[in-house]
Amino acid sequence: MEPQEEAAETAEDFRLGRALWDAVRGTQQDYTEGPLGRAILLLAVPMVLETAMESVFAVVDIFFVSRLGPDSMATIGLTESMLTVIFTVAIGLSIGVTALVARRIGEKDPEGAARGAVQAIALGVAVAAVVGALGATLAPTLLRGMGAEAGVLDVGVPYARIMLGGNVTVVLLFLINAIFRGAGDAVVAMRVLWLANIINIVLDPMLIFGIGPFPELGVTGAAVATNIGRGTAVVVQLCILFRGTKRVKIERRHLELHIATMLRLLRLSGTAMFQTFIGMASWIGLIRILAGFGSEVLAGYTVAIRIIIFALLPSWGMASAAATMVGQALGAEKPDRAERAVWLAGFYNMCFLGAVGLIFELGAPWIVAFFTTEPEPLRHGILCLRIVTAGFLFYAYGMVLTSSFNGAGDTWTPTYINLFIFWLLEIPLAFALAYAFDLGPIGVYVAITVAFSLLAVVSASLFRRGKWKGKVV
Numbered sequence: 457m458e459p460q461e462e463a464a465e466t467a468e469d470f471r472l473g474r475a476l477w478d479a480v481r482g483t484q485q486d487y488t489e490g491p492l493g494r495a496i497l498l499l500a501v502p503m504v505l506e507t508a509m510e511s512v513f514a515v516v517d518i519f520f521v522s523r524l525g526p527d528s529m530a531t532i533g534l535t536e537s538m539l540t541v542i543f544t545v546a547i548g549l550s551i552g553v554t555a556l557v558a559r560r561i562g563e564k565d566p567e568g569a570a571r572g573a574v575q576a577i578a579l580g581v582a583v584a585a586v587v588g589a590l591g592a593t594l595a596p597t598l599l600r601g602m603g604a605e606a607g608v609l610d611v612g613v614p615y616a617r618i619m620l621g622g623n624v625t626v627v628l629l630f631l632i633n634a635i636f637r638g639a640g641d642a643v644v645a646m647r648v649l650w651l652a653n654i655i656n657i658v659l660d661p662m663l664i665f666g667i668g669p670f671p672e673l674g675v676t677g678a679a680v681a682t683n684i685g686r687g688t689a690v691v692v693q694l695c696i697l698f699r700g701t702k703r704v705k706i707e708r709r710h711l712e713l714h715i716a717t718m719l720r721l722l723r724l725s726g727t728a729m730f731q732t733f734i735g736m737a738s739w740i741g742l743i744r745i746l747a748g749f750g751s752e753v754l755a756g757y758t759v760a761i762r763i764i765i766f767a768l769l770p771s772w773g774m775a776s777a778a779a780t781m782v783g784q785a786l787g788a789e790k791p792d793r794a795e796r797a798v799w800l801a802g803f804y805n806m807c808f809l810g811a812v813g814l815i816f817e818l819g820a821p822w823i824v825a826f827f828t829t830e831p832e833p834l835r836h837g838i839l840c841l842r843i844v845t846a847g848f849l850f851y852a853y854g855m856v857l858t859s860s861f862n863g864a865g866d867t868w869t870p871t872y873i874n875l876f877i878f879w880l881l882e883i884p885l886a887f888a889l890a891y892a893f894d895l896g897p898i899g900v901y902v903a904i905t906v907a908f909s910l911l912a913v914v915s916a917s918l919f920r921r922g923k924w925k926g927k928v929v
Contacts, residue, residue, distance in 0.1 A: 485498050485640070487499065487640055487780065487781060487784050487785075488562055488784050488785055488787070488788035488790060488793070492781075492793070492796055492797050492800055493800065495781065495797070496777055496778070496781060496797060496800060496801050496804070498642075499637075499640065499642050499776075499777035499780055499781065500773060500774045500777035500801065500804070502642035502643045502645065502646040502773075503637060503642045503645070503646070503773035503774070503776045503777050504770045504771075504773030504774060505646045505649075505770075505773070506633065506642065506645045506646040506649045506773060507769040507770050507771075507772050507773040507776070509646070509649035509650055509652070509653045512653045512656075512657075512766075515762055515763070515766050516653075516656060516657055516660055517532060517656075517660065517678045517682065518532060518758065518759060518762045518827060519826075519827060520660050520661055520664050520665075520678065521664065521675050521678055522759070522827045522828050523665075524611075524664070524674060524675055526751045526752055526754075526755040526830065526833060527605070527607040527608045527610070527611055527612075527751060528611055528612075528674065528675040529754075529755040529758055529759070529828070529833070530604070530605075530608050530612075530751045530754045530755055530758065531604075531608050531611055531612030531615055531616070531675050532615070532675070532678070532758060533743065533754050533755070533757065533758035533761075534599060534602045534603075534604055534608065534612065534616075534743065534747075534754070535599075535612065535615060535616045535619055535620075537602065537739055537740045537743045538591070538598050538599075538602065538616065538620065538740070539619060539620070539623070539626075540733070540736035540737055540739060540740055541587060541591075541733070542584070542587055542591075542620070542623040542626055542627065543626070543630075543732070543736055544729050544732045544733040544736055544737075545580070545583050545584065545587065545627055545729060546580070546626055546627040546629075546630035546631060547630060547728070547729075547732045547736075548725050548726070548728040548729025548730070548731070548732045548733075549576055549579060549580050549583075549627070549630075549631050549634070549721075549725045549728075549729070550630045550631055550633075550634035550728075551634075551724070551725065551728035551731075551732070551779075551862045551867065552576070552721050552722075552723075552724035552725030552726075552728050552867075553572055553573065553576040553631060553634050553635055553638060553721065553725070554634045554635075554637055554638040554776070554779055554780065554783065554862070554863065555638070555724055555779070555783050555862060555863055555864070555865045555867075555929050556568075556569075556572040556576075556638070556717075556720065556721055556724060556929055557569045557572055557573065557634075557635055557638030557639050557704065557783075558638040558639070558640075558779070558780050558782075558783025558784045558787065558863060559783050559784070559786065559787040559865070559929040560572065560787065561638065561639050561640060561703055561704075561783075561784055561787065562783060562784035562785065562786065562787020562788045563787040563788070566703065566704060566705070567710075568717070569635075569638070569639060569703070569704050570704055570705060570706050570707070570710045571710055571714050571717045572635075572717055572720075572721060573632075573635045573697065573704060573706060573710075574706060574710045574711060574712075574714075575713065575714060575717050575718040575721050576631055576634075576635065576721055576725075577628065577631060577632065578713065578718075579718070579721065579722070579725070580624075580627045580628055580631045581624060581627075581628070583627070584623050584624035584626075584627040584628070585624065587620075587623055588620060588621045588622065588623045588624060589621075591616075591617075591620025591621060591623065592617045592618075592620050592621030595613055595616040595617040595620055596609065596613050596616075598616065598620075599612055599613065599616055602740075602743070602744065602747065603744060603747030603748070604747075605750075605751055607751070608751065611674060611675055611676075612675065614676040614679075615675045615676050615678065615679045618676065618679035618680060618683060619679045619682070619683075622679075622683040622687070625683050625686035625687045625689075625690055626686060628690045628693070629648075629649075629652065629686050629689055629690055629693070632648075632690065632693040632694070632697065633645035633648065633649070633693070635697070635704065636693075636701065636704075637776055637780055638780060638783065639701065639703040639704040640703055640780060640784070641701045641702060641703055641704065642776075642777070642780075644696060644701055648689045648692055648693050648696075649689065651685075651688065651689050651692060652685040652686050652688065652689035653685065654685075655681075655684060655685035655688055655689075656681050656682055656684075656685035656686075659677075659680070659681035659684060659685065660677070660678055660681045660682075662677075662681075663676075663677030663678070663680050663681050664677035664678055664681075665677075720929070724865060724867055724929065727867035727868055727871055728862060728867045728871075730871055731862075731867060731870050731871035731874050734871065734874040734875050734878055734879060735874045735878055738878035738879060738882055738883060741883040741886070742882075742883070742886055742900055742903075742904070743757070745883075745886055745887055745890055745900055746897055746900055749896060749897050752830070752832035752833050752836070753832065753833075753836050753897050755828065755830070755832075755833040755836075755837075756824075756828070756832065756833035756834065756835065756836030756837035756838075756839075756840065757836060757837070757840050757897065757900075759824055759827045759828055759833065759837040760824065760836070760837045760838075760839075760840035760841040760844070761840070761844075762827075763816070763823060763824070763827075763837075763841060764816075764841065764844055764845065767809070767812045767813075767816070767845075767848075768809075768851065768855070770808070771805050771808060771809055771851070771852060771855055772855060772859070774801055774804060774805040774808070774855075774856060775801070775805070775855040775856045775858075775859035775860075776859060777801060778797060778798050778801035778802070778856045778859055778860045778863065779859045779860055779862055779863025780863060781793075781794060781797040781798075781801070781863070782794040782797065782798060782860045782863035782864050782924075783863045783864065783865075783929070785797065786864055786865075786925065786927075786929075791922075791925040794860075794864070794925070795922070795925070798856060798857065798860040798919070801856050801860075802852065802853040802856040802857065805852040805853070805855065805856050806849055806852040806853060808852070809848040809849065809851060809852040810848060810849050810852070812845075812848065813845045813846070813848030813849065816841055816842070816845040816848075817842055817845060817846070820837075820838045820841045820842050821834075821838055823841065824837035824838050824841060836897055839897070839898060839901060840897075840901045843898070843901040843902055843904075843905055844901055844904050844905055846905055847905040847906075847908050847909040850908060850909035850911075850912040850913070851908050851909075851912065852912075853912045853915070853916060854908060854909075854911045854912030854915055857912070857915035857916055857919050858870040858873065858874075858911070858915050860919065860924070861915075861918075861919070861924050864924040864925065864927050864929075865924075865927040865928070865929035866923070866924040866927045869918055869923075869924065870915070873911060873914055873915060873918070874911075876914075877907050877908075877910055877911045877914070878907060881906075881907055881910065882903050882904065882906070882907035883903075885902075885903040885906060885907070886899060886900045886903035886904075889902055889903055
């Protein structure tokens with residue numbers, strides 16, 4: 457199909473209402489064929505809803521915990537910054553397995569996709585066990601090292617121990633959903649996240665405030681509820697994988713270590729983990745700078761970042777759709793289709809985030825006040841929300857482009873970009889603006905906006921060169 461023909465999809469080829477319905481209920485669409493707009497929509501809608509559900513975890517927790525005061529809110533902020541190691545493993549493995557599974561599905565090789573899935577799960581469990589044991593043991597030391605004040609330590613150690621120790625639920629939830637996404641079964645991943653969130657939403661207030669027969673656990677209750685919700689979802693995921701979906705099924709013959717597949721996955725995921733660590737660990741640096749301004753500033757920043765994540769995670773759904781399209785199109789030897797899919801997905805994402813950014817700019821006081829009404833946290837939450845969302849139009853393309861490199865198996869390019877943007881630019885700039893230029897916390901917020909905007913520009917320049925089209929997975 458010629459590009460001009462793609463741009464002129466007829467009503468018969470692409471009926472929006474029917475496509476939305478098919479996207480939510482699931483189809484057997486071959487994503488390497490047919491109109492790009494429909495294919496992207498069929499993948500993106502469930503992926504957007506899936507990642508929106510993941511962001512609901514963060515918003516629900518902070519909504520209820522905010523009633524407990526700044527120390528409890530700061531506990532969540534500090535602990536989540538430490539969880540970057542765990543998210544690095546989960547997302548890194550997810551990037552690798554999505555690229556591998558998508559490529560095998562594009563090549564019409566479901567056996568290879570199933571073997572890749574098993575190796576990824578085995579790696580995820582092994583790494584999560586080590587990280588969980590260390591995290592649960594060292595939780596008090598880690599909190600102190602992050603600059604936690606005495607009040608935060610008093611309420612935060614049990615929360616941190618449960619979240620760090622139970623990290624296997626996070627790792628497997630991310631990882632298995634990445635298998636579904638790479639195969640094109642995005643609806644399955646979406647439904648699993650719905651289940652996890654329903655459980656978390658019900659249990660959160662019960663365990664935090666001690667409603668009914670449940671004990672009053674305070675901020676620790678949020679950790680217990682989150683792990684129960686995610687753990688239940690993982691059990692369901694494994695059942696679905698062994699029962700089989702439309703595109704991928706794990707059978708007994710796949711339950712052995714396959715060295716060639718594992719090495720391929722380690723090559724992809726190792727770089728992706730480093731890439732993710734660079735990006736996520738930069739948040740540790742930022743929150744360490746902000747910790748010097750006290751718990752109230754941290755509380756406001758935590759609220760604002762949670763709100764921003766709520767907006768950005770659905771956009772990562774669009775980025776994940778682009779990655780799957782790239783992987784499957786390259787597997788089907790259609791690199792031009794892969795490139796067109798990325799630019800179209802970026803445009804859709806820009807339209808969405810542009811609208812959300814406008815809402816945040818105008819409604820920041822009311823949005824932040826929904827989570828906290830204490831003067832200083834409220835003030836800093838508003839400032840952070842408005843400054844960071846000013847770059848949403850750039851973020852939209854940046855997310856899609858970096859994800860597309862990964863979908864092609866080119867995990868080194870976004871790794872180099874992250875290293876330059878987040879460590880050589882963002883952290884020094886945040887420190888300089890906050891202290892040398894005496895802007896305080898505002899300097900950190902500005903540095904975030906500058907870094908993510910520049911990331912989009914650099915990614916677009918490198919993507920146009922097209923070297924990612926020749927990667928072998």
